[in-house]
Amino acid sequence: MRRNIVLIGMMGAGKTAIGTELARRLSAPFIDIDAEIERAAAMTIPEIFARDGEPFFRARESEVLARVLAGQPAIVSTGGGAWMRQENRERISAQGVSVWLDCDLETLWHRVKLRPTRPLLQTADPRGTLERLLNERNPVYALADIRVPATRGCSIDATTTRVQEAIKAYDPEILEKLS
Ligand SMILES: Nc1ncnc2c1ncn2[C@@H]1O[C@H](COP(=O)(O)OP(=O)(O)O)[C@@H](O)[C@H]1O
Ligand SMILES: O=C(O)C1=C[C@@H](OP(=O)(O)O)[C@@H](O)[C@H](O)C1
Ligand SMILES: [Mg+2]
Numbered sequence: 029m030r031r032n033i034v035l036i037g038m039m040g041a042g043k044t045a046i047g048t049e050l051a052r053r054l055s056a057p058f059i060d061i062d063a064e065i066e067r068a069a070a071m072t073i074p075e076i077f078a079r080d081g082e083p084f085f086r087a088r089e090s091e092v093l094a095r096v097l098a099g100q101p102a103i104v105s106t107g108g109g110a111w112m113r114q115e116n117r118e119r120i121s122a123q124g125v126s127v128w129l130d131c132d133l134e135t136l137w138h139r140v141k142l143r144p145t146r147p148l149l150q151t152a153d154p155r156g157t158l159e160r161l162l163n164e165r166n167p168v169y170a171l172a173d174i175r176v177p178a179t180r181g182c183s184i185d186a187t188t189t190r191v192q193e194a195i196k197a198y199d200p201e202i203l204e205k206l207s
Pocket of ligand 2: 037038039040043044106108109146148
């Protein structure tokens with residue numbers, strides 16, 4: 029049954045911020061998959077990448093996502109790479125509505141450049157890495173049920189309103205299941 033709202037998109041697109049605000053407005057549970065992984069591992073995401081590597085992180089990410097999607101209906105914010113795995117996409121599509129926060133490179137870079145919390149960007153050329161990932165991932169993000177533009181001009185508030193309206197147009201019943 030499709031009963032979760034699942035935010036997908038690049039690092040810095042606003043999945044955590046918009047998910048938090050959407051859940052507040054709907055009085056619905058909010059779950060951030062990265063935060064759940066950190067809680068379960070009692071380590072931060074950079075620590076998990078440094079100690080156990082990306083394949084280990086991806087395996088934990090899929091496990092946590094499956095558990096969360098099967099739990100109470102919720103607003104779920106994924107990490108940017110979660111949607112890249114087919115098994116994750118299939119689970120999300122079976123148990124929720126996927127919402128892609130589509131954001132341009134300049135905006136993403138502006139938001140993530142000062143934060144050391146994203147291990148994939150700890151490279152010699154982080155902006156180039158972000159651009160490469162964006163170009164690789166955008167065609168896959170485009171498979172989402174709903175696309176919402178999330179560029180620099182739109183505040184968290186305005187983007188959340190757009191997400192709400194897009195979900196209402198796509199499947200009004202899912203909002204009822206959440207509240
Ligand atoms: N629409 C927006 N307008 C302004 N700032 C935003 C917007 N969306 C996100 N941010 C800010 O950008 C940063 C990254 O957002 P975050 O929600 O962590 O992105 P993600 O979870 O997709 O990586 C945060 O500091 C957040 O407050
Ligand atoms: O894009 C990615 O592969 C990742 C995005 C991060 O989450 P955010 O998208 O919330 O930054 C986090 O899961 C990890 O650093 C990997
Ligand atoms: Mg996030």
